[in-house]
Amino acid sequence: MCHVTRIVVASGNAGKLAEFNRLLSDAGLEFVSQRELGVDDIEETGLTFVENALLKARHAARVTGLPSLADDSGLCVDALDGAPGLYSARYAGTHGDAAANIAKLLRALDGVEDARRGAYFHCTLALLRHPDDPRPLIAEGEWRGRILHAPRGEGGFGYDPVFLDTGTGLTAAELDPTTKNRISHRGLALAQLQHAVSAL
Numbered sequence: 001m002c003h004v005t006r007i008v009v010a011s012g013n014a015g016k017l018a019e020f021n022r023l024l025s026d027a028g029l030e031f032v033s034q035r036e037l038g039v040d041d042i043e044e045t046g047l048t049f050v051e052n053a054l055l056k057a058r059h060a061a062r063v064t065g066l067p068s069l070a071d072d073s074g075l076c077v078d079a080l081d082g083a084p085g086l087y088s089a090r091y092a093g094t095h096g097d098a099a100a101n102i103a104k105l106l107r108a109l110d111g112v113e114d115a116r117r118g119a120y121f122h123c124t125l126a127l128l129r130h131p132d133d134p135r136p137l138i139a140e141g142e143w144r145g146r147i148l149h150a151p152r153g154e155g156g157f158g159y160d161p162v163f164l165d166t167g168t169g170l171t172a173a174e175l176d177p178t179t180k181n182r183i184s185h186r187g188l189a190l191a192q193l194q195h196a197v198s199a200l
């Protein structure tokens with residue numbers, strides 16, 4: 001007998017889902033995206049990453065009856081006092097318009113020298129065993145780098161083409177997916193939850 005635990009990944013972001021699929025290829029677990037199960041995106045009304053991650057995870061768990069994993073993440077730029085941060089997905093107005101978000105970010109940093117273009121990606125993950133789980137598992141990760149003056153690379157999603165990983169000298173969009181997962185905010189956060197996810 002083989003018992004397969006299904007977990008809903010509470011995200012509508014195809015880039016995140018691809019990264020989760022690669023990270024979560026453990027035997028005995030089946031990860032299903034919320035869209036495949038007919039779960040719609042909800043409004044992210046929280047004022048913190050953790051609140052938004054919990055809102056998304058709870059909604060997906062409630063609709064599907066499955067344990068759920070949600071990710072709330074963003075890019076925090078030093079010279080912009082942490083903006084776009086929590087509002088990264090809707091920075092330029094339309095939710096998830098990466099090209100417009102990048103254009104707005106590069107405009108906001110126009111004339112700022114390299115030494116002052118530091119930034120980090122933040123990721124908060126929330127894992128709920130059921131919608132009313134009173135002790136959700138939370139994990140966080142950060143990835144420091146620098147914002148370039150123009151996009152570079154074809155991989156990844158979101159702000160990846162303008163985010164330089166100073167360790168490798170490559171943008172997040174130039175890194176191969178396995179390397180990005182090993183060093184990224186999302187990969188680091190998920191490493192903390194792996195054990196709990198496997199024990200579900």
Ligand SMILES: O=c1nc[nH]c2c1ncn2[C@H]1C[C@H](O)[C@@H](COP(=O)(O)OP(=O)(O)OP(=O)(O)O)O1
Pocket residue numbers: 010011012013016041044056071072073074075088089090096101121156157158159160172184186
């Ligand atoms: O590794 C990353 N590489 C590039 N950009 C990234 C990354 N991680 C987060 N980001 C950006 C994309 C989006 O502008 C925002 C997340 O917003 P966030 O609300 O968490 O996700 P989302 O709305 O795209 O999908 P969903 O809420 O359904 O999971 O930060």
Ligand SMILES: [Mg+2]
Pocket residue numbers: 044089
């Ligand atoms: Mg979102």
